[in-house]
Amino acid sequence: MSKAPARPWTARVLTLYPAMFPGPLGQSLAGRALADGVWSLTAVDIRDFARDKHRTVDDTPFGGGPGMVMRPDVLAAAIDSVMGGDVTGGDAGHADPAARTQPLVYFSPRGRRLDQALVHEVKAAGGATLICGRFEGVDERLLEARPVVEVSLGDFVLSGGEIAALALLDAVVRLLPGVMGAEESGTEESFAEGLLEYPQYTRPQIWEGRGVPDVLLSGHHEKIAAWRRAMAEKVTAERRPDLWEQYRRRKGGGGT
Incomplete structure (x- = not known):
């Protein structure tokens, strides 16, 4: 059994598909650690912060072009709701004061490459807020207005950030004290x-x-x-x- 710390490592995931979480992270060692309170996970539906009855989160890009772009106002409201900022709409019940000092990650092909050094940085922060984009991405002004760190899994394109979020969380959780069966496993891999x-x-x-x-x-x-x-x-x-x-x-x- 994993021993729960005084404060669990805390993940907050902003997504259009909250049912994708915990997904595989609810199984095996990560799932046991989640049940034991070694880490916690909150999946927040970005659509809860939409401003219209249709729960619209995207719109056509200025300048034309294919696809849709996630609206900055909707996504900012979702971010602020979990990071304790000024909420401009939606449910503020997810706010966590610790989130202000922890990474706000947006998964993007142009971001910093995810590697073991970055995994250790995210682990050491005590938690993270992960933004799972969809469509053609998010409005650039959102990335400028909030302390976003862009992270990439590699030189390929996924349908959305959810799989990338699962990958980062899995890499972090397995390093938390007591999650892996043998302590030396984390130092000899x-x-x-x-x-x-x-x-x-x-x-x-x-x-x-x-x-x-x-x-x-x-x-x-x-x-x-x-x-x-x-x-x-x-x-x-x-x-x-x-x-x-x-x-x-x-x-x-x-x-x-």
Whole structure:
């Protein structure tokens, strides 16, 4: 059982599809931690802050062009409702004073690339408010008027920010104290030290004629640790030369 902290890590998700949450985060370790109060999740329906009876959240772009753009007034009201600002419409019942000092994230292809360093930053903040855009995006004035941090999962386009929000939340929650079964799991995995993870093996010892490296059967912990580090460096150099160069620079140019 996960042990709940004095204050749970708090996620607030602004979305047009609140039923998508917690989704897969309600299962396995994340779901258990959610039930135990290690972290909390509030999904806020942006349409609750619309100004008309049709609950309109978007409009055509000025200057023409395809698609629709999310309105700044509606989205600002939703943001202010959870961050404790001046609410201009809708329900203010989601306000959390702590949200003012925590990241306000909008998922966008032009944002900062999501990596493990950013995951740790969001975790350390104690919570975050996540904006899940739809259509062609949001009015630029909203991004200028609120302390928004734009974040991207990569160089591809999704239908909306919900899947990106689930990915960020999963990456953060698994790092919270007590969520993962073994504490060392978080320090011996990909990106923990700027390297990809070393190869893993388990039973059976022989499978389809393929064995396990002898060093892993030796019981010699120092040799095993050295082998794993060497393999992590090898895999990183071969598959992610960008990460490898960063790692070598941090280590003063050493490595193979």
